[in-house]
Amino acid sequence: MEEIVVGLGERKYPIRIGCECARELGGQVRAALPRCDRLMVVTNPDIARLYAEPVLESLRATGLAVDLFEIPEGESSKCIAVLETIWDRLIRSGFTRQSALVALGGGVVGDVAGFAAATYMRGIDVVQVPTTLLAMVDSSVGGKTAVNHPLAKNIVGAFWQPRLVFMDIAFLRTLPVEEFRSGFAEVIKHGVIRDAEYFRFLEEDLDRIFALDGDTLGRVVRVSCEIKASVVEEDERESGLRAILNCGHTLGHAIEALGGYGEGSRHGEAVAVGMLAEARVAERLGLIDAESVARIQHLLERSGLPVRCPAFPVAEIVDRLKSDKKVRDGRVTFVLPSGIGWVATRNDVPRDLIAEILIEMGANSS
Ligand code: NAD
Ligand code: GLY
Secondary structure: OEEEEEOOHHHOEEEEEEOOOHHHHHHHHHHHOOOOOEEEEEEOHHHHHHHHHHHHHHHHOOOOEEEEEEOOOOHHHOOHHHHHHHHHHHHHOOOOOOOEEEEEEOHHHHHHHHHHHHHHHHOOEEEEEEOOHHHHHHHOOOOEEEEEEOOEEEEEEEEOOOOEEEEEHHHHHHOOHHHHHHHHHHHHHHHHHHOHHHHHHHHHOHHHHHOOOHHHHHHHHHHHHHHHHHHHHHOOOOOOHHHHHHOOHHHHHHHHHHOOOOOOOOHHHHHHHHHHHHHHHHHHOOOOOHHHHHHHHHHHHHOOOOOOOOOOEHHHHHHHHHHOOOEEOOEEOEEEEOOOOOEEEEOOOOHHHHHHHHHHOOOEOO
16 A cells, blocks of 8 residues: 655654555554554445445454444535534443544545544544545545534534545445546646646546546545645645645635535535636736646546536625635635646735626626
8 A cells, every 4th residue: 555644743644545455444543543442433324335344344353342333424414413423422332532433434424523533532533534536635634624504614623633544446436426526626626736747647647537547546546645745734724835725615615605515516516617717817817828727627627527607696606705714804815826736825806807707607697
């Protein structure tokens, strides 16, 4: 298995990436958590049906007691009520400070189980075992955990780094292609913000990636994790550099919110539209050339990601920007591509320019 270390001093941890390696999980958890007395795997019923058996078998082979706890599938599980069911089970079953959680699933399971670990007994260990592309390249790395509030997404949470991130890319073989695509928007983002060579590799090897060729997909997951790890190492708590990961997300979040989170469009689809809209804004501000914007659009299109904005009223999209977590002193922060592999942070983007671009891309002008 390949290893990337997220170098965060005493909170440093390895990301291990392999293919058909699920049976190695137990040994690696044991090595990462030598004092652990007991584990609880948190997952959802769909993922449990597919992967609980090999995962539990590998973990139990270490001699540790391992419980399985299922939360309902879907974004609606990222709420305090579901978190309470996890706390409840941990208390009733007598989990201790030496116990640990294993988050087996996509970003939803990872975020809820991560926050449960961050809060139970003021913090117990968590191992992230991502099963979606989005979770492998983004949410399982970096320690952001959260639940949603009826008024805002991901608004209640904690930075809580895992002790190990274990990835078996063979898990992606059962992932619906729309989910794969949604995660791939974040992969494209990594190329756009940080690595022109990676972006070119994605352009050249796209067919092999979508055919789930093991070596090619392994490189995607590895390079994206290296990019995310390097950003998190420099700025764990998003006081500066980490914000570059928000490229495409300022407009993307506004579109996603109007679509009703997961009901209208998937996160990655909204990020794709947001990334292209932000690239076009950057072009109009003279930050990026037309050819680079065309390459971003072409790669999104070839990946089956949307490049048209849903026909939401443009004023509603622009108004939504005000409730973004990235607003400072009433100004919306945009992370705009300034070439492939580079970004510029701007908080002076005229509202009219944003509206104009969104209308060109399909938003409703009325
Ligand atoms: P998800 O967790 O809802 O998973 C998508 C779907 O795929 C679910 O139905 C799930 O049951 C299914 N699934 C998962 N693995 C599977 C597999 N191997 N085979 C078949 N089906 C499988 O969605 P997601 O896109 O992974 O995560 C989205 C969440 O991640 C959002 O809540 C978002 O806020 C969060 N997120 C967090 C961070 C972070 O840094 N913590 C970053 C980005 C996104
Ligand atoms: N997904 C953005 C971050 O982890 O910072």
